[in-house]
Amino acid sequence: MKSFRQIQARSTQEAASLLAEHGPKARLIAGGSDLLHLMKARILTPELLIHLKTIPEMGSIREEAPGLRIGALTTLRELETHPLIRQRFPLLAQVASEVASPQIRNRGTLGGNLCQRPWCWYFRGPLFQCLKKGGSTCFADSGENKYHAILDGGPCHMVHPSDMAIALVALGSKVKIEGYQKERTVPLEAFFLKPLQNLLKENILEPDEIITEIHVPQPSPQGKTVYLKERERRSWDHAMVGIAAILAMEGKTCHHASIVLSGVAPTPFRAAAAEAVLKGKEIDEGMGLKAAEAAVSSVRPLRHNAYKVQLAKALIKKAVLAVL
Amino acid sequence: MVFSIVGKPTPRVDGFERVTGRAKYTGDIQIPGMLHGRILRSPYPHARIKNIQTAGAEALPGVKAILTCLNTSVQWSSGDSSNKRYLFNNPVRFAGEPVAAVAAVDKYIAEDALELIEVEYDPLPFILDPQKALDEGAPRIHSGGNLFQGKPYLYERGDVEKGFAEAELVFEDTYISKLVINAQTEPRVSVASWEGGKLTVWASTQGITNCRADLARDLGLPLNKVRVICHYMGGGFGGKNQAQDLDLIAALLAQKAGRPVKLELTREEDYMGIHGRWPTTQQYKVGVKKDGTLTAITLKGFSGLGGYSKGPFRPGAIAGARELYRCPNVKTEVYPAYTNVLCSGNYRAPAYPQGIFGVESFMDHIADRLGIDPLELRLKNFTTSGDGTLPYTTNLLEESIREGARRIGWKEKWHKPGERMVVPKKHGIGMAIGLFPSRVGMGAAMVKVNADGSIHLLAGVTDIGTGAKTVMSMLAAEAMGVPLEKVQIISGDTDVTPYSVGESGSRTTCFTGQAVLDACEDARKRLLAVASRMLKVNAEALEMKEGRISVKGAMEKGISVEEVAGKFPDAIVGAGLTDVQIEEMARESFAAHFAEVEVDADTGEIKLLNYVAVQDSGTIINPLTAGGQVIGGVVMGASMALTEELIYDKATGIPLNPNYRDAKVLTHLDIPKIEPVFVEKPDPFGPYGAKGLGEACITPSVACIANAIFNATGIRLKELPLTQDKIVIHSS
DSSP: OOOEEEEEEHHHHHHHHHHHHHGEEEEEEOOTTTHHHHHHSSOOSSSSEETTTGGGGGGOOESSSSSEEEEEEHHHHHHOOOOOHHHHHHHHHHHHHHSSSSHHHHHHHHHHHHTTOOOOOOHHHOOBBBGGGOOSSSSSTTTTOTEEESSSOOSOOOOOOHHHHHHHHHOOOOOEEEETTEEEEGGGGTTTTOOOTTTOBOOOOTTOOOOOOEEOOOOOEEEEEEEEEEEESSSOOOSSSSEEEEEEEEEEEEEEEEEEEESSSOOEEHHHHHHHTTEEOOOOHHHHHHHHHHHHTTOOOOOTHHHHOOOOOHHHHHHHHHHH | OOOOOTTTTTOOTTTHHHHHHHHOGGGGGOTOOEEEEEEEEEESSSSSEEEEEEEHHSTTTEOOOEEEEOOOOOOOGGGGGSOOOOOSSSOOOOOEEEEEEEEEESSHHHHHHHHHHHHEEEEEOOOOHHHHTTTTTTTOOOOOSSSGGGOOOOEEEHHHHHHHHSSSSSEEEEEEEOOOOOOOOOEEEEEEEEEEEEEEEOOOSOOOHHHHHHHHHHHHOOOOEEEEEOSSSOOOOOOOOOHHHHHHHHHHEEEEEEESSEEEHHEEEEHSSEEEOEEEEEEEEEEEETSOEEEEEEEEEEEEEEEEBSSSTTOOOOSTTOOOOOOOEEEEEEEEEEEEEBHHHHHSSSHHHHHHHHHHHHHHHHHHHHTTOOHHHHHHOOOOOEETTTBOOOOHHHHHHHHHHHTTTTHHHOSSSOOOTTEEEEEEEEEEEEEEOOOOOOOEEEEEETSOOOOEEEEEEOOSSSSHHHHHHHHHHHHHHGGGGGGEEESTTTTSSOOOOOOTTTTIIIIIIHHHHHHHHHHHHHHHHHHHHHTSSSSEEEEETEEEEEEETTTEEEEHHHHHHSSSEEEEEEEEEEEOOSSBBOOOEEEEEEEEEEEEETTTTTEEEEEEEEOOOOSSSSSSHHHHHHHHHHHHHHHHHHHHOOBOTTHHHHHOOOOOHHHHHGGGGGGGGEEEEOOOOOOTTTTBBBBOTTTTTTTTTTHHHHHHHHHHHHOOOOOOSEEEEEHHHHOO
């Protein structure tokens, strides 16, 4: 790791102004579970670290009708255990409980989880100068791509690593972003960028911007939620495919479906085709299968990840039938 | 024999220090003025180094010494068993091979200095696949060719052609195992310090005396000018036998800088820089009668050695086909090949878990095709003599198989493959047998009976995590007839403790343990001789037990050990040097393992549900640490079976996942209840009847899990690891 200076920010504005002043030489740090890894591998060599955990208002969870405001510094462990989250948004608590490992959940924050850099081994490997690091090659394209994207990939084939993102997108969350002397709130779904939109970053944050809060609307009382995460290890593993689904049901009829997948695309992937299939339909096994087929109709698997297509289909069907 | 200490579950004598963080591991060593070293490693799998410029690094404030192939021609003799391997080689033969090393006042400056070293490489063609490495025209890795020592390992008994002629059915198939890394908790680390002409190295080593011998040889020093110390160790699993390159590099950096140097590998370096388990391709042909009687087995195998042949004993061998069955006609030929990947070396039962994965998967397959219960096939054919001729000292394989079957409920649970479904899960049960020799020799020990009757036990072992300190102390306490608390073990320091081959080859309890008993016997004789004079009774008429020396059968006519020992100002010393090798018999530890799994019919998710590991290791000295070893062995095997693999990028020859997270070592949540079971029959040659344990317990585990997955799904996966994606692809 390269040596660096550090400052403990006392407010979001102070942090934003430091970012504006130092540009890419400065990095924000909260839990550090992502950043320190990149620094140890010298993939990032910031000269200044701006600590966010010293900002008091950024770690709170509060009710704000009709929904919740979750501070970006809330740890995954807090999401997993907080009574308000457990009662009102059990989906979020469940998703958080399956992220990484207890040690990482104790350190890792919601904001950091959403802003994680890819865990593609070519990106993380210091010897590969890949597209995301300003190079000219995606090594995964013809390389070891078992864990890479089957949808929306190219020219970079990363998958977005955040589990929290798919649940929050499925819930229709918004993200509050503060920059130096400015702020904006955008739907979380519009927060993420595909490689075709920008190769060097995964979201819309400008150099001086910070995620400060997530606003989660109260779901409709008929909404049934399902979360499934397939991974090779039961702890400390990213999703090969994950699914967060919210189906508004009346009896066996689905009025509205919100289905978002992880592990398949460079951003949280909304399975809009599957949602359309289900809307207004009576749910049964055949309908589950139909939705699954629709969701993967535009897949472009790579050499080693065709299994993800089957897995995504299996999970969509499983999730749809789970609401019955 | 009735024991008072042996056989009782006994907590580790150093457990408190270990779990409270007070134990000083090598990484905890701090010496005034100590520098920190870092190693620059090759980014190419095969390249000639044209030039190295170190001026920029030398100019960095805080840098005190730099080593490269240009200024260092020291050989690392245990780094290759058949070629000359230097600390810094040119050409480099795998990505991760050391190119230079720096010592600086802290590790961050040392790391910065690495970036300032300019190396000009001339990349050479490289080869990753062992089988292709033997093709004509494949890039040549060593001047003698890519086949280790120019010839395959051959073994033959009986006449396989005759055996196949007698067969009613002949099966052929290929199984593949991958490169996996020892992944011990404590990364490799070394601290070196010179005082005058004497070198002291605090190493993280499985064998202090071998480490010392290697350092002395490679640095041209007499043995008494090298001291190796290792008091606590966080695991080795074969990965820390002998001296590692970092021990030598630390010593040379310290010599050059004139200050002590600590060299600690990062997890990534530990994964990609030293060695792992050799990958194999195993082509089997098996002849069998319809009743399941084996008539012939042949194996043609290929194994990958990496850039150097690091294993000191038959690197690249594939065990199982020769050893497991009493089939009269067996022929194996194995081709160990150099490749441009990380070296392969010793890793817990080096040739066995991967070989037995192949053999035992295939036997399971054959049983299925014959319509025979796989357990019956084993009972019909399991080995009853070493290589078909040597009787075993003891062999409880049959008892192990029957006991395991009873505990797991084989009769009730076994079913035709893929036929038991608890929607949406498919249930499966599998078993496999394994074994590992108990014959790596030489151990030495000394026992000092102090003037107050307390005992110092000096043994050359390093406790690599197995509980060796505890087991050695228990043996001494039992032999001397004193409570365990009276024994203080001193180990892990070559200036103080006697010889040990090293804690490898499942040998410590068997061989150093026997030396402990011999040393105790020697001390006992000396005590009795003194007591004989004090009591004016012939020594033969005396016995020593419960801390007293008395006339046999008359405890009251005696004196305490303290009174006898107290006759001397210091201590009565007994010594033992043992090499219990038996030529006319085979001494093996056996295992029969059983696993239950469930596999999700829709997603292919594999879950290990239950595991029973039955071991025949003779007398178990300490059931607590022995049980821990078995559980650890099964966890390693499960990891190798289900998830682990060091993956190389084929285009660049660079490893992609050299860390715990991406190489997917299993975690606690993946491991079910593992029940270690010991079927005990004293071995006539081991201390109190003990045989080896630490390696036998991993040998059947990979196959056992593979067979349970087959029983659940009806899918026979022939390439490790048995990951979910492979199930999904096979199912669709």
